[in-house]
Amino acid sequence: MRKKRVIKVGNVFIGGDYPVSVQTMTKFRTSEIGSVLKQIKKIEQTGGEIVRLSVLDKNDAESIAHIKKNTKLPLVADIHYDWKLAIDTMESGVDKIRINPSNIQKSGLINIIKEAKKKNIPIRLGLNSGSIRITPRGLVKDIVDAAIGAIKLCEDLDFFDIVISLKTPGVVETIECYRAIHEMYDYPLHLGVTEAGLGDTGLVKNALGIGILLSEGIGNTIRISLTDSPEKEVKVGQAILQALGLRKFYPEIISCPICGRCQVPLKKILLTFKNRIMRMLKKYPELKNFTIAIMGCSVNGPGEAKQADIGIAGGKDRFALFARGSIIGTYSTEEIEEAFFNQLKEMLHG
Numbered sequence: 001m002r003k004k005r006v007i008k009v010g011n012v013f014i015g016g017d018y019p020v021s022v023q024t025m026t027k028f029r030t031s032e033i034g035s036v037l038k039q040i041k042k043i044e045q046t047g048g049e050i051v052r053l054s055v056l057d058k059n060d061a062e063s064i065a066h067i068k069k070n071t072k073l074p075l076v077a078d079i080h081y082d083w084k085l086a087i088d089t090m091e092s093g094v095d096k097i098r099i100n101p102s103n104i105q106k107s108g109l110i111n112i113i114k115e116a117k118k119k120n121i122p123i124r125l126g127l128n129s130g131s132i133r134i135t136p137r138g139l140v141k142d143i144v145d146a147a148i149g150a151i152k153l154c155e156d157l158d159f160f161d162i163v164i165s166l167k168t169p170g171v172v173e174t175i176e177c178y179r180a181i182h183e184m185y186d187y188p189l190h191l192g193v194t195e196a197g198l199g200d201t202g203l204v205k206n207a208l209g210i211g212i213l214l215s216e217g218i219g220n221t222i223r224i225s226l227t228d229s230p231e232k233e234v235k236v237g238q239a240i241l242q243a244l245g246l247r248k249f250y251p252e253i254i255s256c257p258i259c260g261r262c263q264v265p266l267k268k269i270l271l272t273f274k275n276r277i278m279r280m281l282k283k284y285p286e287l288k289n290f291t292i293a294i295m296g297c298s299v300n301g302p303g304e305a306k307q308a309d310i311g312i313a314g315g316k317d318r319f320a321l322f323a324r325g326s327i328i329g330t331y332s333t334e335e336i337e338e339a340f341f342n343q344l345k346e347m348l349h350g
């Protein structure tokens with residue numbers, strides 16, 4: 001079953017033909033309202049679309065009312081153990097609840113579902129390998145079975161406003177879990193590889209787990225899990241979606257890896273250009289549709305630069321500038337920045 005039903009979370013739609021949204025989570029206690037709001041502002045500026053907040057006690061739950069007044073981003077309350085906190089966050093006006101069905105008693109789950117139904121608030125059933133009792137049937141079957149049980153509980157109570165996630169720290173297991181549940185239900189799926197960790201290995205786990213599923217048409221919203229800032233999680237999520245051609249956030253910058261043939265300071269130029277291009281995006285949103293090539297030498301440089309909307313190719317201490325397939329001129333390393341950005345602005349204005 002491929003097409004998913006649509007769930008509304010604040011002003012964001014998940015499922016159907018809606019674009020895959022990027023969400024993240026704050027890293028402060030929710031009752032530290034000032035710090036949380038500062039972090040949410042940064043998330044919003046980076047392009048995050050949904051924010052999740054940990055709710056450990058009544059103070060956290062009640063803080064959501066104040067946070068909600070100060071942000072447009074939809075807020076999700078992350079609830080474990082205590083069903084009453086879910087009810088409190090619904091009172092505070094939260095846009096969605098995430099519960100882990102494995103760590104809340106059935107009677108508590110029923111109370112949450114009934115209240116969410118009354119208040120028209122969607123619930124994510126967020127299964128996680130860390131809180132599943134593993135049987136000889138194996139991790140994947142156990143998580144999928146736990147999800148089926150939680151979904152049945154919702155359906156028995158006539159509640160269908162649900163999003164599902166089945167996360168494990170393993171890429172292969174996570175993919176298997178999502179593939180299985182995707183075939184069974186039309187509820188939208190929230191993708192994530194949980195506890196993916198730090199740095200390069202964390203990035204690769206997220207990119208593979210989420211990327212492979214998305215490339216199969218599975219997944220409606222994503223959360224990157226990194227031991228890093230929420231903004232970093234959002235940026236990586238956007239990069240995955242853009243690499244798969246599912247969404248466009250910024251121009252495609254093609255740059256060569258640089259080798260011994262390069263006779264220009266390409267890395268320095270690339271970083272300068274990239275920063276300037278990203279700053280220009282606010283003023284020229286159409287820039288996100290551009291392809292820009294920054295290449296080191298004549299081997300692949302002129303070809304890539306001609307195929308891009310605009311590009312440069314290094315030579316002996318000089319660059320050739322190309323726009324829409326034609327050469328514009330050649331410039332010294334000192335001149336190329338001005339020539340490139342003048343040409344780019346002309347294209348954006350024209």
Ligand code: SF4
Pocket residue numbers: 256257258259260261262295296297298299300301
């Ligand atoms: S474009 Fe030229 S400098 Fe860049 S990696 Fe290829 S051969 Fe090396």
